[in-house]
Amino acid sequence: MTDALRGTPSALASTPSPGSAPPDGGPAPAALRATGIVKAFGGTRAVDDVDLTLAPGEVRGLLGPNGAGKTTLLRSLFGLVTPDAGTIELLGRRQVAGDRPVLEGVAGFVEDPRFYPYLTARANLEVLALFDGGAAAPPIDAVLHRVGLGGRADDRVSGYSTGMRQRLGIAAALLRAPSLLLLDEPTSGLDPAGARDVAELVRSLSAAGVAVLLSSHQIGEVGSICDAFTVLSRGRVVWDGTAAQLRDQAPVSAFELATTDDGAARRLATEHPHVEILDGPDGRMRLTGAQAAVDAFVVALGREDVAVRRLELVMSPLEAMFFTLTEQPPLELEPP
C-alpha cells in the first residue's frame, strides 16, 4: 500500500497538448499562464490581480493560509468560477475573463475530491471517463491499482474513508493522462506513507513533462517536492520564486531545546554569536540559528558536560518564511 502510488515516470505521463509545442522548435509555451486574475464575491476580493506561470514539467507550490485565495484561483483555472478580470492560458489555449476554459489535458481537483456515493470506485471512474470522451487513456483498473485501490474497486464510494477518496481523486486525475495537473491539498487525509507516495508520483509525473500545481496551506507538506512557489495572502501574490530563492531568504530554524543543565546552556549560548536561546510560549527554551551554528552549539554543550535531552525542530526555515510572508501585510515584504 505504501508504494501504491509509485510508478515509472512514463507510466502516466502524456504527450504535451498539440498547442504546447511550437512548430519552430523554440521554447515551449507555459503549461499555465494566468495574468491579472481577479475574482470578487460581494465586496471581497478573494483573488486580487494574481499572475501565475507554470512551465512544462515544473512543480509549483501554491501556498497560503486558509482564505488566502488558493482554492478560488484553482476554481478560476478550472472554469468553476468566472474571473472578473484577467486571462488564463491552459496548455496554449487562451481564455479571457468570461470564457469557459477548455480542459483537455488538464486534470486535478479542488478541495476534497467528491464522487457519487451510490456508485463503486470503478463505476465512478467509468462515468468520469465518459465525461472525457469515452474510454480512459490509461485503463481504469491500472489507475486504481496505481493509487492502491485495486482491491476496493468494486466497493461503493459511500464506504470509503477520506484518504481513500483522496486516492480516488488522484486516480480520476490520472485517468486523463494530463499535461497539466492542478491539485488542491493532495495529501489532505492521507497517512504519512500515502503522502510520501503522492510526492513520488508528482516527481515522476514532473520528470515526464507534466506541469503540476500543488496548492497547500502547509509548506511542510509540499516544500520538498516543489521547484518553485507562489505564496498568496489575502488574495494577492506576496512572493513568487524558485525553491532556492525561498530557502535563501528563509529565516533561521527554531528548535525546542532541553538539557541536563539549562542554565549552563543559556550561558554558553551567549558565547556563540550565531545562535540564540529564547523562552518559548510554553516556557521551554527555544534555540534559533542556522543549521551549522546549531550543530556547533550542540557539540559545545557536549564539551561542557551538558547533555542534550531533546532538540526538536519547531519550525523549518521554509515554514518560518511562510509565516513571515503570510502574516505581514504584502506591502511590507521584500520581493525576491
Add this chain to the structure above:
Amino acid sequence: MTSATAQVTRGDATPGRRRARPGPRIRDIQRAERRKLTAQLSTRLLALVCALGPLAFAGLLSLQNGVPADTLFGVWVHSSGYAVSLVVLGFSGSWGFPVIAGVLAGDVFSGEDRHGTWKTVLTRSALRRDVYAGKVLAAAELAVGLVALAAVSSTVGGLAFTGDQPLVGLSGTMLSPGHSLELVALSWAASVLPTLAFVALALLFSLATRNGIAGAVGPVIVALVMALLDLIGNGTWVHAALVGSAFSDWHGLFAAPPFLQPLLVGSLVSVVWTAGGLALCARMLGRRDFAGAGAPRAARWTRAGALVVIAVAAIGLLAAGTQLGPTTITTRRLQASLTPTFNRLAPVQQRELGRRVPVGTRLRIQPTCLRRGGGAAGPGDDWTCTLDVFIPQAGIEPFQQTPVTYDMSVQANGCYKATSPPSFVGQQLMRDTHGHEVVNPLYTIYGCFETDG
C-alpha cells in the same frame, strides 16, 4: 503492480490517438448520466412501479365488480381491456406523469450539489453546455422510457385480465380491437410531450433550488395548481396555456368524428413550456459560479422568498386570467354531442338486454341543456340535459316519448360526464342475455366534443 504498470503503459502508449479523437460528445455524457440515474434507488423503484403498478391495477379491477366511474372510460374497464389502459393513462395524467418527471429529473442537478460533485464533473474535458445537454437528454429519455413502460404494462394488464373486446368510444361508437389498440398507443404517445414539459420543470426546480425534494415535489405542485386552475373560469386562453391540461387532449381521438386540434394545441403548449424551462435552466447553469461552501453566498432565503412571492403572484394572475377569452362550452355544442352519443348507446343497451334492434335504427331526440345556476355557457357541474326521446317504431322500450334527464359535469376541454337517475335508464349494472352483469351504457355517459367546432 507490474501488470498494472504494464497496463498503464499500454494505455498511455496511445495518447495521440486519444487526443486525435474529438472531445466528449453529448452522447457520451448522456450515457454517463443515464448510468448515474439508473443506478439510483429512486429510479429503480419508479421503473418497478411503472412496470408492475398498471398490471396490479388491472388485476385488482378484474377481482371486483365496481368501476372507477369518475374517470374517462372508467365504466368500461370490465368490458374492454383497452379501457383499463386508458383509465391508467387518465390517472397518470393527473399525478403519475408529474411524479415520474419529478422523481426522475428533480434531482439531476441538485444531486450534484448534494454530493458536491459539480466540481468533479465540470473539471473534466466536457464543456458545461454539453454536460447540461447530456443531463437533459438522459432525463428525457428515461422519462419517455418510463411512460412507455407504463403504457405497455397497462395495455398488457388490461388485455390479460379483461380481454380485447371492442371499446365504446366517446361518442358512443364501437371501436374494433385493432383500432382501439392503435388509438390507445397514440394516446400514450400524446402524453410524451407534456411529460417532457414537466421534466423541464423538474430540472428547473432542481437547478434553481439546489434541493432534490423541491425538484421532485415542485412539478407535482405545479400539476395540482394547474388542475385547480382548470376548474375555474370560463375563458379559453389561460386554460389552453396550461400544460397540465395537455395530458387529457388525447380524448379527441376517441370521438366520432375524431378531432385533433386540442392535441395539436396541447403539443404546441408542451413544446413552449419545455423550451422555456430548458432555456431558463441553460441560462442559470451557464451563469452559475461554483465557488464552494466557503465563498460568500447570496442570501438564499431572500431569493427563496422572492420566488415564493413571484409564484403566488403568477398563480393569482393566472386565476384571474381564466376568465379571459371566449368560452367554448355552449349549449349548442353540448346538445350536439350528447344527442348522437345517446342515440348510439341506446341500441347497445337494448341489444345487451336481448332486444332486437335493427341496424341503423335512430331515435328522434329533442335535447334541452341548461345550467341550473343560470346561463348557457361555460364549464361546470351544474348542467342538466333533458332528452325527449321519440321512438319511431315499436319494440324499443322504455324510451317511447320519454324524457330522460342527465346531470352533467362539463370540463373546459369539452369532455363531460352525464349521469342519469336509475328511474330513467335502469341501474348502473344490468344482466345481459347470458345472465352476466354488464355496465348499463346509458347510466353514465362519457363524451367529448370539439370546442372549436
